[in-house]
Amino acid sequence: MLEKNGQYTPEALGKGVSLARRALGDFSMLSSRKKNEVLLLLAEELIAGKTDIMAVNQMDYADAVSSGLDPAMCDRLLLTDSRFAQMVSGLREVAALPDPVGTGVSSWENADGLKIEKIRVPLGVVGVIYEARPNVTVEVFSLCLKAGCPIVLKGGSEAFRTNMRLALVIKRVLESSGVNADGVFFLPWTDRNVVVDLVGNTDLDVIIPRGGAGLMDIVTRHSRVPVLRHDRGLCHIYVAASADEDMALSVVMNAKTSRPSTCNSMETLLVDSKKEDFLRHFLSVCHERGIRVKGCGVTRRLDPTVDEATNETYDTEFLDLTLNCRVVDGFDQALEHIRKYGSGHTEAIITSDVREADRFWREVDASCVMVNASTRLHDGFAFGLGAEVGISTTRIHARGTMGLAELTTTKYQVWGNGHLRKS
Numbered sequence: 001m002l003e004k005n006g007q008y009t010p011e012a013l014g015k016g017v018s019l020a021r022r023a024l025g026d027f028s029m030l031s032s033r034k035k036n037e038v039l040l041l042l043a044e045e046l047i048a049g050k051t052d053i054m055a056v057n058q059m060d061y062a063d064a065v066s067s068g069l070d071p072a073m074c075d076r077l078l079l080t081d082s083r084f085a086q087m088v089s090g091l092r093e094v095a096a097l098p099d100p101v102g103t104g105v106s107s108w109e110n111a112d113g114l115k116i117e118k119i120r121v122p123l124g125v126v127g128v129i130y131e132a133r134p135n136v137t138v139e140v141f142s143l144c145l146k147a148g149c150p151i152v153l154k155g156g157s158e159a160f161r162t163n164m165r166l167a168l169v170i171k172r173v174l175e176s177s178g179v180n181a182d183g184v185f186f187l188p189w190t191d192r193n194v195v196v197d198l199v200g201n202t203d204l205d206v207i208i209p210r211g212g213a214g215l216m217d218i219v220t221r222h223s224r225v226p227v228l229r230h231d232r233g234l235c236h237i238y239v240a241a242s243a244d245e246d247m248a249l250s251v252v253m254n255a256k257t258s259r260p261s262t263c264n265s266m267e268t269l270l271v272d273s274k275k276e277d278f279l280r281h282f283l284s285v286c287h288e289r290g291i292r293v294k295g296c297g298v299t300r301r302l303d304p305t306v307d308e309a310t311n312e313t314y315d316t317e318f319l320d321l322t323l324n325c326r327v328v329d330g331f332d333q334a335l336e337h338i339r340k341y342g343s344g345h346t347e348a349i350i351t352s353d354v355r356e357a358d359r360f361w362r363e364v365d366a367s368c369v370m371v372n373a374s375t376r377l378h379d380g381f382a383f384g385l386g387a388e389v390g391i392s393t394t395r396i397h398a399r400g401t402m403g404l405a406e407l408t409t410t411k412y413q414v415w416g417n418g419h420l421r422k423s
Helices: 010-022 024-028 032-048 050-066 071-077 081-096 135-146 157-176 193-199 213-222 245-257 273-289 297-302 331-341 354-363
Strands: 104-109 115-122 126-130 151-154 184-186 206-210 235-239 266-272 292-295 322-328 346-350 368-371 390-392 400-402 408-415
Touching (some): 010 151, 024 115, 032 050, 032 081, 032 135, 050 071, 050 081, 050 157, 071 157, 126 193, 135 157, 151 193, 157 184, 193 213, 206 213, 235 245, 245 266, 245 346, 266 273, 266 331, 273 297, 273 322, 292 297, 297 322, 331 354, 346 354, 354 368
Parallel strands (some): 126 151, 126 206, 235 346, 266 322, 292 322
Antiparallel strands (some): 115 408, 390 400
């Protein structure tokens, strides 16, 4: 296994990506049975190697904490027992999903009897750049393998040991299964200059960056291939005047506290002005649970200990137990706030008014719009997709949670009988 800070050369990167490109034919032709066998074997191998993987992860975590890395990032890189179990469970769920490759999207026959069918095919060689979360290594591999796509992975330096250990297990499983292991290239270098060279490599078909503003800026400025941004999540929940208050409190607390370091956690709570009693109760619960609140003038009148919310805080992805709270005069003002500050990730409303819910669905522009549900549910595992490549905040070619179907493109298959173009 290559060690951290091993010497990087553009030639070594180019060779690895080129080999992944050559593996595209092999990966695209894998049978569903073979792909599922690999995924299930990987699940078994991860369980067998859990003690070693967790020990390596603890080393990464300890280094991250001692170096003063942001607590949200430290939490993201930590593999707990439940997170490890979900990672393994995700492999089995992906194996159980229908294989999208070769499935028909639509078919028809034209007026001259030409038979035309559109089918799904692998998207191509997928490059993924991500920070902190080592489970992404396994999740992205599982989905890309099932979709017939070779992958090039660039993990963050903070989880380097864990990622390398997981990549080693993946390679071993591919080799023992007779599958071209060149189809998975995990970059063994932590130098951020690698990113510029990677996104400029046209042997890739798409780049998927998952990380902060700095990473997004580098990728979008230097990429020579299409980019599917998996950007920050400035998620809102609007508690409408008709909302059931018990439901609202339960949903809001789950959206903020179940795992605040994730991009689908709520960052701003919007409360209808008719719900001051709910807001008082919510603020008291925040005190009990150690949640820091930054509020508008009305919120601070109800609780003078609350810090002031500003345009800057409304535009901040806290990724910890901090949130904004703003009282709004009805649906239109809530919608106006979301349009101004939302990142197009996930937005939710708590309401008992069906017409209001329908209007929220239609008028809110985001990759996922929810009614009476926690924003934390916008996730491939929660949606029954087994895993996810990430949550795309772009509009092309995929938006929202990216599962198997989003890792495919299409081609036309045409059957003729000596057909000719007549004009």
